[in-house]
Amino acid sequence: MNYVHALRFRFLTPLYDAVVAIGMRDKVFKRRLIDQAEIAEGMRVLDVGCGTGTLTILGRQAHPHAEFTGIDGDPEILATARRKAAVAGLSVRFDHGLADALPYPDASFDRVVSSLLFHHLVPQQKRRAFAEIRRVLAADGQLHIADFGKPAGIYATAVSAVLARFDGIENTRDNFEGRLPALLVDAGFTVLERQRFSTLFGTVSLLAATRAPSTTGDES
Numbered sequence: 001m002n003y004v005h006a007l008r009f010r011f012l013t014p015l016y017d018a019v020v021a022i023g024m025r026d027k028v029f030k031r032r033l034i035d036q037a038e039i040a041e042g043m044r045v046l047d048v049g050c051g052t053g054t055l056t057i058l059g060r061q062a063h064p065h066a067e068f069t070g071i072d073g074d075p076e077i078l079a080t081a082r083r084k085a086a087v088a089g090l091s092v093r094f095d096h097g098l099a100d101a102l103p104y105p106d107a108s109f110d111r112v113v114s115s116l117l118f119h120h121l122v123p124q125q126k127r128r129a130f131a132e133i134r135r136v137l138a139a140d141g142q143l144h145i146a147d148f149g150k151p152a153g154i155y156a157t158a159v160s161a162v163l164a165r166f167d168g169i170e171n172t173r174d175n176f177e178g179r180l181p182a183l184l185v186d187a188g189f190t191v192l193e194r195q196r197f198s199t200l201f202g203t204v205s206l207l208a209a210t211r212a213p214s215t216t217g218d219e220s
């Protein structure tokens, strides 16, 4: 099975929060993603590939009256997430599980959010994960993703070539070719909004998608 840990090698996981804070200013685009998701009181929100829980925790802090669950396939990183939530005094549920086999009934969430997960998944896993996310979303639910997209400019293109070697050529190809929106459409979503965010590690795309089907195509 293809499984890429947060910084590819397990022994690097303790450095993850520092690396993404310095290299990506991750809290800036994670806050934007939470804003974009327009989470209302009482909504059930799932963070897929939650890692150390930064996005889940930011979401819960911004929306104390919504219900947040994070899920990740790495039990060790989930221990960090639980610790961070406890230190922040927040009640957040963190579950162990895979993005392409979500352990939740149909229509259990109003919003699914996810950051920096999909470039860890090979194309088949991406497709299955999108199908699973669509299944667990309510009929009027939305998916909000922040992940590497098509590099904007020479610097981001050069960095993406390095990152592809680090995280895996097959995992990252659809991201760097700007194909996540097309894959979402194939999975039955309508892609609503796209924003870009430049980081030292390359271009992050913020996508919003509704569960309803449509016919739009590639990221430009």
Ligand SMILES: C[S@@+](CC[C@H](N)C(=O)[O-])C[C@H]1O[C@@H](n2cnc3c(N)ncnc32)[C@H](O)[C@@H]1O
Residues within 6 Å of the ligand: 003, 004, 005, 006, 007, 020, 048, 049, 050, 051, 052, 053, 054, 055, 071, 072, 073, 074, 077, 097, 098, 099, 100, 114, 115, 116, 117, 120, 121, 125
């Ligand atoms: C780069 S980290 C991103 C973590 C967090 N979302 C963030 O933005 O900081 C990618 C995370 O995806 C998790 N992951 C990788 N493959 C997964 C899969 N198939 N199912 C669930 N989680 C997965 C890893 O364990 C890791 O925590």
